[in-house]
Amino acid sequence: MQGPTSFAQVKKHHFLKFPHRLNFYDKPPQDDITLEDFETFAIERLRVLAEIESAIVRNKTFEELKATVKTQSDKHLPLNSNTARSIDKDAERRRDYLSHFVLRLAMCRSEELRRRFVKAEMTLFRIRYETDDSAEREDFLNTRDFGWIAVDATEKAELEKQLQASSSSVTDIKKETFYKVRWTRVPDLVEKRKVFLKQGWAYVPGREQSSIVFQEFQTMLEGALERTAKALPRLDEDTRIMPILSHLGEGFLSGVGVASEYASADGLGGDDVKADMIDEMARKHWPLCMRHLHDSLRKDRHLKHYGRLQYGLFLKVVGLSVEEAIIFWRKAFGGTMTDDKFNKEYKYNIRHSYGLEGKRMNYPAPTCQKIITQNQPGVTECHGCPYRHFSTDRLQTALLSAYSGQGLTTGDLPEIISAVKSEHFHVACTKVFEVTHGIPRGQGLDGESVTHPNQYAAKSRELEKAAHGKDEKME
Known part of the structure; x- marks a missing residue:
């Protein structure tokens, strides 16, 4: 019974509007959204990003950072995997998707905002990537073209000594999968001397494959923010949206997200x-x-x-x-x-x-x-x-x-x-x-x-x- 049920569940995921928990946010939203949701979704995401910034400033370990993100995400921006039942996964992912684009509008307005937003979003994406179900993550990666080329056995044998010397974490080169990409796609690995370089190509071990994904996400987001900044002046006359975007940007710059108002003394004495x-x-x-x-x-x-x-x-x-x-x-x-x-x-x-x-x-x-x-x-x-x-x-x-x-x-x-x-x-x-x-x-x-x-x-x-x-x- 378990086999057919699981298969039915997998098939069902392909009919979701957002089939994956991971998202590169490279397609602008076409949905209608109320002004209230526009602000509320963004504030919820901003609270998660603000706590990520706080954790980084306080030099928390990566494990502590993951715990912080889980706590804040569960509270403000839940995002369950496809195996979760009795949960409207599309609604969760729509909230995540729209909140990202609203914050893009708010954070594209200065170099400082863009820099901090990219760093926080990169951290959030990385933690989601590393905590995602392996099968779902692989399915997501297969939907995108990252420009990597699998190194065949012949080429790997020819470069075995060089690959071994540059990949100290790999114990068995013959069993390890390697991908080659243009070296500009993995500057972090080049800087740490974790890859072999040849004629402009970087040979990346399979266990470092995530670096290609993370760099692609960062490059995409940086470019999108710059394009958004150029288009933003068209919104200047919108007296409904601009105050919200200004408020969100100020909250992020001040480092406190956007706090709830304490409008009454209920429960405080x-x-x-x-x-x-x-x-x-x-x-x-x-x-x-x-x-x-x-x-x-x-x-x-x-x-x-x-x-x-x-x-x-x-x-x-x-x-x-x-x-x-x-x-x-x-x-x-x-x-x-x-x-x-x-x-x-x-x-x-x-x-x-x-x-x-x-x-x-x-x-x-x-x-x-x-x-x-x-x-x-x-x-x-x-x-x-x-x-x-x-x-x-x-x-x-x-x-x-x-x-x-x-x-x-x-x-x-x-x-x-x-x-x-x-x-x-x-x-x-x-x-x-x-x-x-x-x-x-x-x-x-x-x-x-x-x-x-x-x-x-x-x-x-x-x-x-x-x-x-x-x-x-x-x-």
Whole structure:
């Protein structure tokens, strides 16, 4: 029974619109797509690519990188093999296919974006290739012309000594399959001296065949991005699509993907958070950006507009009610400010941020992406991202001042500063979270990097509650 069933399953795969899990994305989509799916699909893929970048920056091993990609793909961009049952494989692959092309539009706009996008996509493709079912992978390769020529037994015998000398990993030349391609197709193998070169041909062992595939994918994608960049100006007048593409590009450049908005305080404490609790919570749970705003407020008895906005919305989402927020800010400004001045100049804005005045919108707290890219702080302002806006010396001083009591030492600073210098500010913040919360290196916040200040605070409070729960059980 198993034989005929398996055969039927294999035949069925040939009727899929996307018959393979692997894809070179060399045919532009012709499908209709809603604006919502256009953005949602791209954001999901961007989250996977952003975590790939983070893993590379943190020098994770290839095995750790594969684990990261699996976790993020299962969460945001699942892509099952043909043997999977009860799953709409075409729907999964359509999502993957369309998300790639949307991000092409967003990432073709500068050389830096193109370079980083190609590197992340190459890594994703490589991991998918190496974890794919061998039969399905072979079937995919047979659908494409990679320009390789199988070396016959006669030629292999003539070049046996040269092939053996250049292919140290091959133990039995006679049993190994070799392919020859133009040497420009495998520059990585030429650079590592893993192939024999003759008259412009590179003789590639079968076990290195993947290098030809990966180089072909990279060359194809680089060319496609350049062509897309030339065509992109035609979209400039589309007021629906261009803001989405700009947002995606900014998210990737800031290194944080595109974070979800924390629009409410559900599950983060709600009305249980009181004004007099903020000092202790800031010391134990706040990320550096909010810790800096809190300390500046306590020191100067004031914050300028964008500082109040950034910190006020953060506190709202933490769970500070509007009534408690008014109490908090009134006390924070101190006795030098009269009640009349506070009521006239500040109370309205607090109520406005809670959606109780003006347009009555429930404003979300800003994501890391917005904090990094928008409303850059001036010399006398305290908002923004310290990892992005502080000098190296000031950042190191601030980190040790804020977190030395939570286990951060000077020995942790080199890795943090290295991430900052490579402009992966979220990686630096994630490293701080790991150190101060006793989390193994590279695990971050449930396997992800920090993308939102409230995400940092919420996870910190969650870990504290879990620790207290364990202590109570032990007692």
